[in-house]
Amino acid sequence: MFPWSDPRRKNVPPASQVLVKPKHQTGTYQEDIVVGDKIEWTKDVERERRKELRQRSLKAKHECEKDDRGRLRRHMGKVYDHLKWVTEHALIYCPIFKAGSTTWMKNLLTLAGEANFNASLHAKVTSLYPTPNGRQRIENLLQKSLKFMIVRHPFERLLSAYRDKMLRVLKTEDPYRQTQLTILKDYGHIGTNTSAPGALSNGGASRENSHPSFLQFLYKVRDDMKFFWKVMDGAVVDPHWTPYWYSCAPCQIQYDIIAKMETLDIDQEFIIHAANLQDTLVNARTHASKFDGYSDSETAANDYFRGVPLGLLKELEQLYWPDFRLFGYDADKYFKMTQGGT
Known part of the structure; x- marks a missing residue:
């Protein structure tokens, strides 16, 4: 009971x-x-x-x-x-x-x-x-x-965080606009994930060089989580990608x-x-408003993850290993979507 x-x-x-x-x-x-x-x-x-x-x-x-x-x-x-x-x-x-x-x-x-x-x-x-x-x-x-x-x-949560926080058009003083600009500055050398049309469109307006790509965002999350595991309770990780546990x-x-x-x-x-x-x-x-061209989450996931290197996604799985194990999730489906997946 x-x-x-x-x-x-x-x-x-x-x-x-x-x-x-x-x-x-x-x-x-x-x-x-x-x-x-x-x-x-x-x-x-x-x-x-x-x-x-x-x-x-x-x-x-x-x-x-x-x-x-x-x-x-x-x-x-x-x-x-x-x-x-x-x-x-x-x-x-x-x-x-x-x-x-x-x-x-x-x-x-x-x-x-x-x-x-x-x-x-x-x-x-x-x-x-x-x-x-x-x-x-x-x-x-x-x-x-x-x-x-x-x-x-x-991984669905990371994609949701990206679509909500990285693609939204925000005023300069908004903290997430500052996060977007910081990612563009620090990870601008990393290629854009143009295979996902949602990463480039907002009612037809171009996002290139204005908002981070999904790939750039994932590298940011990876580096945040590497730092997290080093310092633990001293780490400050954005709550939209802080581990569940x-x-x-x-x-x-x-x-x-x-x-x-x-x-x-x-x-x-x-x-x-x-x-x-x-x-x-x-x-x-309650659903967040759409900030890209997708209405179907399955199609969005396939397109976004298609541009992600398999090695990067495996790194992220290891960095979030407690959330996968504690709550019974598996990464294989997403590995198969990526570059290098079979």
């Missing part, structure tokens, strides 16, 4: 019987897509999902037990500050950027009765759900709360639910029911 399914646990009344709709939608995100209406939630469906989610948790635990050198252990103060402590609903969420985090930032704002969703979603949620005071309080909440995180294939410490916090973007519709439905929030939250997805 999961700790949060204990019948002695109090049923927390929903914050509201009506979903709070945003008053403002930024250009960064498309309109939310409601997916819950397509799911027939039955006891059998719930039972099967519970079984799958338990297997994921056990897989992560098993891989953690192999870490006899403690390479995957964190200083927990930083992890606790990263978590969202929704104490009123006995819920703890570990956000991972580019893995459903915007959807759940909106969900947490809804639980707080907030209706104005704007570009500072993450900062607002952090202020509303801070780290509790005192180690004993933290330990009690970790024991009694529903703890969940959402992951996705590490480093953000959420699954070897020290046993998450009740490890949801995946690949099955997010049904996983999210399970989270909402398990947290007794089905009268408050709508199972919906």
Whole structure:
């Protein structure tokens, strides 16, 4: 039995019987897509999902037990500050950027009765759900709360981060515009990945020499991650490509639910029911606006990864090895897409 399914646990009344709709939608995100209406939630469906989610948790635990050198252990103060402590609903969420985090930032704002969703979603949620005071309080909440995180294939996440952060047209003062320019300066000698038309177009406007190519971006990520493994807790890696295990410490916090973007519709439905929030939250997805010419993620992946050297992708797999092993992902499909793949 999961700790949060204990019948002695109090049923927390929903914050509201009506979903709070945003008053403002930024250009960064498309309109939310409601997916819950397509799911027939039955006891059998719930039972099967519970079984799958338990297997994921056990897989992560098993891989953690192999870490006899403690390479995957964190200083927990930083992890606790990263978590969202929704104490009123006995819920703890570990956000991972580019893995459903915007959807759940909106969900947490809804639980707080907030209706104005704007570009500072993450900062607002952090202020509303801070780290509790005192180690004993933290330990009690970790024991009694529903703890969940959402992951996705590490290479799909990198591609999503590139399409969102590197192809978007931004003002000069925006930090990600500065990141784009820095990558162009530091990795400009590396060829552009022109096999992916999305890397060059934005409504017909040329991006050449204006935005980094996917290949340049991946070399930047590789170098960031090499530095990360050298200094660990002293490293500063952009949150959109920080490793999952480093953000959420699954070897020290046993998450009740490890949801995946690949099955997010049904996983999210399970989270909402398990947290007794089905009268408050709508199972919906927030998608980033399109900054390239692709509407199909599979086609995009094939085109973008086709221009990546196999050796570089193998380096990245090794640098993200805990995320692959802990969460059951395989890189072979992407190796076959690359230059040199078979």
